[in-house]
Amino acid sequence: MSAETLFAHWIAPARRRRFADTLALALPLVLALAVLGWRWGGLIAALLVATVSLAVALAVARQRMARFDRPWLIRSLDTTRPELEDSSALLFADEAPASPLQSLQRSRIAARLDQGAPQDLAPAWSSRLLLLSSLLAVALIAAAMLWPRAGEGPPTLAPSSEGMPAKPGVPRLVAQNLRIIPPAYTGLPVRDSGSLDARVPQGSRLEWTLRFDPQASAPKLLMLGNQPIALRPDGANWIASRAADAAFLYRVDPAAGRGPTPPLHRVDAIADASPQVKALTDSLTMVKPGQRSWSPAFTATDDYGVAASARLRVTLAIGEGENVTFSEREIPVSGSGPARDRRFTPRLDFSTFGFAAGGDMVVQLIVRDNRAPNPQEVRGPSLILRWLSPKAPESSGLTGMVNTTLPAYFRSQRQIIIDIEKLLKEKRGLAPDRYLARSASIGGDQQILRGRYSQFLGGENEDAPDLPTADGEAHSDGDGHDHGGPPVSTPNVFGEKEDVLAEFGHPHDESPASSLDPETRVVLKQAVDEMWQSERELKTGHPDTALPYAYKALRFIKEVQQATRIFLSRVGPELPPIDATRRMTGKREGLASRQLEITPIEQQDGPAAAAWRALGDGPDAIRGPINLAPLDGWVRTNATRLPDALALSGAIDAVRQDPGCTACRAKLRALLWGAMERPSGHLARRRPADAAGARYLDRIGAAQ
Template identity: 70%
Template sequence: MSAGDLPTRWTAPAKRRVMADSLALALPLIIATAAIGWRLFGIVAAVVIVVIGSAIALFFARHRAARYDQRWLVRALDAIRPDLEDSADLLFADPAMLGLLERLQQARLADRIDGDSPQSLRPDWSRRLILILWIAGLIMIGLVLFWPRPGHGPPTLAPSTEALPATPGIPRLVAQNLRIIPPAYTGLPPRDSASLDARAPVGSRIEWTLRFDPQATVPAIQPIGGARLGLRRDGANWIASRTLDASFLYRVDPASGRGPTPPLHRIDAIADSPPQVRAISPAASLTMVTAGQRSWTPVFTATDDYGVAATARLRITLALGEGENVTFSEREIALSGSGPARDRRFTPRLDFSALGFGAGGDMVVQLIVRDTRQPVANEVRGPSLILRWPSPKQPESSGLQGMVNTTLPAYFRSQRQIIIDAETLIRQKRGLAADRYLTRSASIGGDQQILRGRYSQFLGGEEEETPESPTADGEQHSDDDGHDHGGPPRQNAPGFGAPEDVLADFGHPHDDSPASSLDPETRAILKQAVDEMWQSELQLKQGHPDLALPFAYRALRFIKEVQQATRIFLSRVGPELPPIDASRRMTGKREGLSSRVLAIAPVEGRDGPAAAAWRALGDGPGAIRGPIALDALDRWPRAQAAHLPDPLALSGAIDAVRRDPACLPCRAKLRALLWTAMARPPAHLARRRPADAGGARYLGAMGGGTP
């Protein structure tokens, strides 16, 4: 064996023994600490403690094993191997650096060292310390497991806080405990409360443990406006439980109505709030695709009072295409969130090629999350984010984000397409035959004719076959000119620009055309655009696209001005009254006639019982000094609970007045609560203040009297 391999072979067993010994010492401490963390903070804390403790133990074990190196090996061999003659360091020296006698001694030592095993150099186990630590760890784990946690085991009763006077032979409450066991989805531990008033999540299990002196016979818990809840005896204590589904007021009645009236207690139910979803990135709802971008990673965050589900759904809507060729597709993908349960973050990576997203399309994403509520989870849809990939054929509109105009912009794009086609034809002229060149030019002219006809409808034109010659008489048409107008305007066959045919589907074109929605200035500009289109069409059909381009460009400029017009007027629409039956006029017949006067239904206010009780409790003419009929008022807070700031406080005040009608503070408190609970009356015209001395003199002078 070479001198380089010798230290590794002789030190490895010692290092392994030291690392195992260190881990055996640390393991009971890690387990005991994890048990304490689990008891106090839950399973997550226990796992974290185990991970961190194991990492620390492994670090110190490696640090401790690192001391068993070549220097340690030389000292150990010299100490336990007399046959090495205190020359163990020669075993690891380079022969080239040694003299003749030293090389001879090295060879002798190399033959002698194989007479023993490397296992003999391993240090002993720390048996005594390991035993002590394991015993201490097991004792600590046992204490943690068997020590009663809050909300588990027999409760510890606290002295009663009702402070009722003792009446001979009448039981009264002397000790109490209220245990609240929240639903499992909240992750909250059970807890004991020394007070009988509490706040708890909806769905919690409420358990009362009560003790009476003298011992009660049929005690009960009496909710205000609810069914009586009986108690069952358990030794010296009485126990009752119910599931909390809504807030309520109650009394502990130890003697079935005998003795002094116990005070009211309240349990407030805390409703589970739905998750809150926010878009972190991008900040704007509309984002444009950048050059070279091939994926998109929006970032959402979802928060909840108890916890958001670990998985969510991302709804992806794709809109691809332009004009009437837009296709929509929708899909949902599952996402896994990161971070703590109450504040999760979702960062999906959306690959354009995998989704089929391309130029000229929109991608709309929306995150759908749920919380951990049981049995029915709250589901919330987050804000929508839009990623837009502008089409290379047309620049993106900068002023109409999120708004699609389906009329004039389509015409604008069509006229631009005619210019593009004409320029393309001019560039291809050398490679085309004369008849082919003329045919394609005439085809573009036909498109220009169809487009000109569409715009002419905005000017009230019925048909745009050929323009009037300059020498035409300019015959004018009117509704009563005595000749046939030929019925509704003939619609062009479907073809270029067909989606815009709906603009002239209804009405006579003389005065009900879309031109009635244009102001005179815009109408004049549009007329110039149509004239330029006619000149462009004329040159295209004659086979001269180069001569048609100037007219087409001018038409495009005029159309752009029309598109950017700021004033649009709508035609007036009068009332559509039924036709008058002339045969019934002047006959005096009234058969079939009925009154058209609509009955005025009074508005029913929701504060009727409350307003009546408020007046009865006051000092006005309608005040009642004695007992007040509170039956209707007792039902009012429960029916209007959604509109009241604190319906339980109002129910408690009603109960206090019912039990002691002569209690003036109770009546005053109830009247104050009724005033805050009733709807605020609508504003009315304020009465004019009477004139002061200066105003009286002025009015007297105006009336001719003596100031």
């Protein structure tokens, strides 16, 4: 047996004993620390504390075990085994004996070594330390279980802040505590508040602990507009509880109306907000060559947490033209990250969904929050993955057939909007000249796109938008119209309308310009006008001002896109027939009045307006007590639309308690003014005509 093998054989029992002894000493303390973490931080804190404590214990055990090395073994054998004659070092030496005498001595003690066992060298168990460690762990666990956490056990009362004067024999509030127990799904801890006003999650449980001096007989919590809540005795204190399903006002009445009126307290119930889903991927993505999967990215946030699992709605549109087939399916997806900010990045294989060239894949994430028992469900924005067809679009020049050239241009305005928004996000990190250059570059793209759309309007919108009347000044060179070049040299045929118009007229019926029906032409003209406004702001270095115009242009373009077919218009208008028998007769039978009836607007603020006038200084003012019952009913009816119904109810109660309080009346009147509906706007007077308008009116007068 080699020296290394012999050493490992004799040292192993001692090391195992010391490793086990160290863990035995540490485990009770690890358990106690885990209980402490669970008591004050919950299950996650307990697992974290236990993991860290156990890792430290293992490191200490390995360090203590490493102390049993070769010198310790030699020293222990020489001390406990006299028959080895202090020569055990020869047995565990790595080198061979240097002399025959050492070899002889090594052979002699090797035979004597087997008379003992390696277990004889193992250290004894630390019995006393084990007992002390166990007792300490038991004490820590008992203290952690018996020590009250925040919101557990009897609360600590805070001095009352109502400031009520003391009267002999009349109880008054002297100490108070409001315990707030949020719903379990929020994950919020129970907390105690020394104030009787609070903002709590909707659905929380409220527990009041109050103390009066002198002792009260039948105190109550007077709920404004609801039934009072009776307090029940608990030793020297009085307690009550209620669920905060909605906001409310209340006051503590210890003496059943015998003393001064206590102040109002307010509890606001904060509703659980709906999850917010945001797309981290561009709204439109093109399939790249060789791409076989897609991983759209979403982030979902919520005030109390988003469910770990969600659903992804996948819609496929395969085909072109009228041969488009749609399919829809939902797949489960899992999120990563903390509960309040989860990230969803599903991987979608094209082969699994049957996605091929010439189709669109639209995905939408559907998430839920952790609210119980009715979780809120929200659908996120839609993301589009487009796989362009390898075939080139076919076009036809036949009159009356579908024009397939126009829709090809309806795909670039969104990219301009994306470029503008990206530039605005990067504004802080760009130098002013760089920022202006990029804005002008986007403006150049907007100009090119505007020129493309103007082709379908005969080039009439190459410059600033026309006047609403579309007359303006007479045609001239440089007015933005395409008047064409000089007359062609080919001989004209007498009487042909095309040749006469080409030589002397202003043609506006080129093939692209005449391919729109009148309604589509009007909408497209509005889009081009908005593009011109966007281009102007971009080239002057104001992309933030250009963004609204770009969005308006996109909206008009989308309206044009709704018409999947755009036909060439070659027919005149169809006017209704004229009844010639009624001409010059003066008969008016069957003619209806064109005057529109004026329908009065029904105002729902009658009680509020009456109370506002009564609280003022006008002829309808009331100096004494005011009947506020109709106003109370009006507030309850319109509570959902009022900016702060509770504040208004509190002001009404203050005026009712003290009708002569000038400050209370002024506050209620101010709140009523902000709560009443605003009157609808009246017709504005027409602005005076400018130079172009005056010239237009002058020409109309001259024509008459």
